[in-house]
Amino acid sequence: PDLGTEFLERPLANPLMNAAGVWCTLAAQLDALADSEAAAIVTKSCTLVRRDGNPEPRYRALPLGSINSMGLPNEGYLYYLDYAAHHDYDHKPLFVSVSGLSLDDNLTIVAALRDVVLPALLEINLSCPNVPGKAQPGYDFEAMDELLAEVATAYRRPFGVKLPPYFDFAHFDTVAQILNRYEHLAFITCINSVGNALIIDTGQESAVIRPKDGFGGLGGDYVLPTALANVNAFHRRCPTKTIIGCGGVRTGEHVFQHLLAGATLVQVGTALYEEGPGIFQRLARELAELMAHKGYRRIDEFRGRLKTL
Ligand code: RRO
Numbered sequence: 001p002d003l004g005t006e007f008l009e010r011p012l013a014n015p016l017m018n019a020a021g022v023w024c025t026l027a028a029q030l031d032a033l034a035d036s037e038a039a040a041i042v043t044k045s046c047t048l049v050r051r052d053g054n055p056e057p058r059y060r061a062l063p064l065g066s067i068n069s070m071g072l073p074n075e076g077y078l079y080y081l082d083y084a085a086h087h088d089y090d091h092k093p094l095f096v097s098v099s100g101l102s103l104d105d106n107l108t109i110v111a112a113l114r115d116v117v118l119p120a121l122l123e124i125n126l127s128c129p130n131v132p133g134k135a136q137p138g139y140d141f142e143a144m145d146e147l148l149a150e151v152a153t154a155y156r157r158p159f160g161v162k163l164p165p166y167f168d169f170a171h172f173d174t175v176a177q178i179l180n181r182y183e184h185l186a187f188i189t190c191i192n193s194v195g196n197a198l199i200i201d202t203g204q205e206s207a208v209i210r211p212k213d214g215f216g217g218l219g220g221d222y223v224l225p226t227a228l229a230n231v232n233a234f235h236r237r238c239p240t241k242t243i244i245g246c247g248g249v250r251t252g253e254h255v256f257q258h259l260l261a262g263a264t265l266v267q268v269g270t271a272l273y274e275e276g277p278g279i280f281q282r283l284a285r286e287l288a289e290l291m292a293h294k295g296y297r298r299i300d301e302f303r304g305r306l307k308t309l
Contacts, residue, residue, distance in 0.1 A: 001291040002298050003284055005039075007242065007265055008121075008158055008186055010093065012039040014287075015259065015299065016280050019246050019269030020045050020097035020125065020162060023277060025074060027083055036277035037284050040092050040265060043080045045099035045125045048108060050076035054130065054211035059273070060199065062208075065220020065248070066270040067199045069130040069211040072099060077109045084113075084120040097162065099125035101134060103147055110155050123187075124151060127164035129195030129217045136195070138164040138175075145178050152182045160187030160244070165194055165226045166233070176237035189244040189267065190230035193217025220270035224248025228261045235262025235304055252286020262304040 003014035017040040023029045025044040033041045053073025060067050074080075080096050087094045096113060100106035106124065113122055126138035126147070137144045151159065161179065166172055179185055197218040199208045207214020227247025235243050245263030249255055250271040258266045272279055296302055 001288050001296060003288060005264060005299050014039045014284050015265050016283055017265055017267050018042060018272055019267040022269045022272045030083060032277045037280035042095035042097050042123060044074045045072060045097040045128060046074045046077040046080050047072060047099060047101055048077060048105045057209050058211055060208045061274055062199060065218060065222040067197060067209055067216040067218055069209050069216035071130050071211060072128055081112060081116055084118050089119045093121060095121045095123045097123045097125050099128050103150060106147060107150055107154055110151055114155050122159035123162055123189060125162045127162055127192035129193060132212060136164055141174055141178060148182055158184050158186035160189060162189040162192055165191040165230050172233040172237060176234060180238055187242040187244055188234050188238060189246055190234055191227045191247045193219050194223050194226060221248055224254060228257055231258055231263050232261040232306060252283050252290050255283055255287045256290050259299055259303045260306045
């Protein structure tokens with residue numbers, strides 16, 4: 001089968017890419033993604049100024065996924081703009097994830113990205129759960145609308161948002177209504193980690209990560225159903241926007257489920273962290289095998305065509 005797809009009218013070899021935050025903080029990691037079977041790349045969410053992030057241990061692999069409270073460690077936005085300036089866009093698209101700590105910081109970074117006039121794609125992260133004292137804009141609908149209004153005015157090219165998971169139809173409706181007001185908000189990435197979970201080690205009677213008394217974002221198998229629900233909820237409510245699925249992808253079958261729910265691209269976080277960039281070749285092979293088994297020749301034949309009872 002043909003794994004080819006299109007993102008904002010650009011043909012891609014397959015629908016796979018990394019999730020922001022995983023294997024994308026340093027140039028050498030991004031280069032490894034550029035050399036992998038991933039069809040696109042996104043950089044670690046950046047702030048105005050370089051950050052060390054939270055104290056370690058701040059990531060733990062678990063039998064069913066991961067918990068993290070990294071705290072936005074990154075090299076500062078100029079580092080990623082420089083990386084973007086040297087990236088080969090004919091080879092694969094590059095997204096730059098932006099997670100300024102204030103509206104002003106976000107606008108400074110967005111203006112810089114606009115002014116360098118690169119084909120890089122802006123993904124605004126509305127959903128970092130791990131910076132002590134900073135609420136997620138994704139859970140403050142007024143703040144989210146204000147931020148999007150300012151970004152959409154300053155930045156006239158297609159851009160997207162990375163959303164936190166939502167758990168209520170009223171929230172799906174409200175958020176979709178806000179996003180639909182912005183015409184060149186072209187893509188929606190669902191979901192960021194399921195924030196502020198607590199994993200307890202029974203033997204040690206202890207939290208397993210140091211920051212925030214052990215509270216952190218869940219990824220991996222734990223979050224697949226929540227991710228699929230959010231992908232499908234926004235696919236239904238935002239028909240003019242492209243959905244990027246993220247959450248719980250470890251096998252080709254998980255990729256297939258995200259596509260069926262309405263995703264156009266599918267990001268890989270925890271499983272990439274654990275397996276490394278070689279995972280994209282395995283996922284592509286597993287997706288191709290599943291499609292062949294089902295008699296599908298192209299992703300278009302099933303994407304978004306989830307059946308209901
Ligand atoms: O760096 C982090 O702690 C982090 C971020 Br910015 C995010 O958006 N999601 C996440 O799980 N961790």
